[in-house]
Amino acid sequence: MLLSYKYRAYPDASTETRLNSALDTCRWLYNTLLEECNTARENRITPTMRETQARIVTLKDENPSLKGVYSKVLQMVNYALWGNIAALAQSKKRGRKIGKLRFKSAFRYRTLNYNQSGFKIDREHSMITFSKIGAIPFTMHRPYTGKVKGVLLTRHGDRWFVIVQAEQEFTGSKREGRSVGIDVGLTFFAVDSDGAMVENPRFYECSLYTIKKLQQSIARKKRLSQNWKKAKCRLEKAYDHITNQKKDFLHKLSHRYVDTYATICVENLDIKGLKEKGNSPRLHRGIHDASWGRFYSYLAYKAESAGTKFVKVDPRNTSQICANCGSIVKKTLSERVHECPYCRFVADRDYNAAVNIHRVGMEQPFEPVETIPLHHIPVMQVLSMKQEAPPFRAW
Numbered sequence: 001m002l003l004s005y006k007y008r009a010y011p012d013a014s015t016e017t018r019l020n021s022a023l024d025t026c027r028w029l030y031n032t033l034l035e036e037c038n039t040a041r042e043n044r045i046t047p048t049m050r051e052t053q054a055r056i057v058t059l060k061d062e063n064p065s066l067k068g069v070y071s072k073v074l075q076m077v078n079y080a081l082w083g084n085i086a087a088l089a090q091s092k093k094r095g096r097k098i099g100k101l102r103f104k105s106a107f108r109y110r111t112l113n114y115n116q117s118g119f120k121i122d123r124e125h126s127m128i129t130f131s132k133i134g135a136i137p138f139t140m141h142r143p144y145t146g147k148v149k150g151v152l153l154t155r156h157g158d159r160w161f162v163i164v165q166a167e168q169e170f171t172g173s174k175r176e177g178r179s180v181g182i183d184v185g186l187t188f189f190a191v192d193s194d195g196a197m198v199e200n201p202r203f204y205e206c207s208l209y210t211i212k213k214l215q216q217s218i219a220r221k222k223r224l225s226q227n228w229k230k231a232k233c234r235l236e237k238a239y240d241h242i243t244n245q246k247k248d249f250l251h252k253l254s255h256r257y258v259d260t261y262a263t264i265c266v267e268n269l270d271i272k273g274l275k276e277k278g279n280s281p282r283l284h285r286g287i288h289d290a291s292w293g294r295f296y297s298y299l300a301y302k303a304e305s306a307g308t309k310f311v312k313v314d315p316r317n318t319s320q321i322c323a324n325c326g327s328i329v330k331k332t333l334s335e336r337v338h339e340c341p342y343c344r345f346v347a348d349r350d351y352n353a354a355v356n357i358h359r360v361g362m363e364q365p366f367e368p369v370e371t372i373p374l375h376h377i378p379v380m381q382v383l384s385m386k387q388e389a390p391p392f393r394a395w
């Protein structure tokens with residue numbers, strides 16, 4: 001499994017100029033290849049990744065600045081393009097109404113990908129040397145472990161970061177202990193089969209005012225002027241802040257689950273698609289989709305390193321089946337309470353779903369479910385978790 005370690009990097013002025021021009025060149029390449037793919041499709045030709053790969057070589061005559069960028073980095077531009085094409089096709093399959101891939105503007109293209117080669121890390125002096133770029137010092141606030149497979153160089157506003165991707169080897173020894181089912185949703189971020197209900201973080205909503213102000217300040221400035229660029233950086237920083245808050249929250253929450261349970265069961269969201277949770281406004285769905293996916297991937301890798309089993313179950317009927325007797329109790333998304341007319345079992349709908357997910361994941365038969373008091377967990381409580389936190393039960 002690959003783990004990413006992100007460190008702040010401090011290129012000097014001349015290195016930064018080279019970085020920016022390399023980004024510009026990669027962006028040009030991305031947009032050119034994308035445009036050629038689009039044209040090919042209009043002429044009913046299906047382009048392939050191999051063809052666009054070969055095209056990079058011939059494009060070097062058209063744009064000599066390509067020669068100034070490490071060849072593997074250019075290859076990764078092509079990989080990224082095809083990754084996006086595949087992701088788009090996947091979303092279309094899932095029923096989203098989306099058009100074409102967009103061309104990348106200067107503010108949307110900010111990562112150079114040094115895969116496998118072209119970099120040299122000097123851990124002792126906290127320095128990474130990149131081919132065609134030069135040496136860049138970085139702060140290794142925590143050391144990485146494992147074999148390095150690649151390094152990304154990325155710009156956020158006026159700050160730079162290096163992301164070291166290292167291959168981890170886990171012993172794979174499994175733990176014994178308790179198990180849990182987790183249902184993710186829109187009302188609560190997560191509800192588990194032990195009765196914990198984790199509030200939905202509203203980081204974006206909390207920063208809405210700041211973001212609005214920053215957007216207004218950009219709108220008032222002359223496009224591409226120094227002040228406009230500065231304001232743009234500030235906005236990007238504000239967005240980064242929200243992303244960091246979210247990641248922090250998800251890290252702590254997933255950490256807590258993996259710490260406490262030997263087996264964690266969740267619904268497979270790929271299958272779930274838009275079927276059930278799709279009645280929400282599109283914007284919010286998008287945001288939640290992303291953070292559920294990230295929550296799962298954090299759970300998955302933390303589970304693997306801790307020897308916890310991570311199970312994804314078929315989401316079919318998890319919210320409709322009565323966890324107590326197995327009857328199907330149809331309900332719409334707005335019905336928050338599960339009330340079984342057959343066995344009189346009454347529970348919060350998400351809790352009922354979590355118990356079902358747990359049962360399916362553990363391949364257990366139906367058993368009477370005891371009605372336990374559910375406990376709310378505010379976002380702040382998750383975030384205030386310290387490294388040596390009390391065990392999960394103490395929530």
Ligand SMILES: [Zn+2]
Nearest residue numbers: 322325340343
């Ligand atoms: Zn029932």
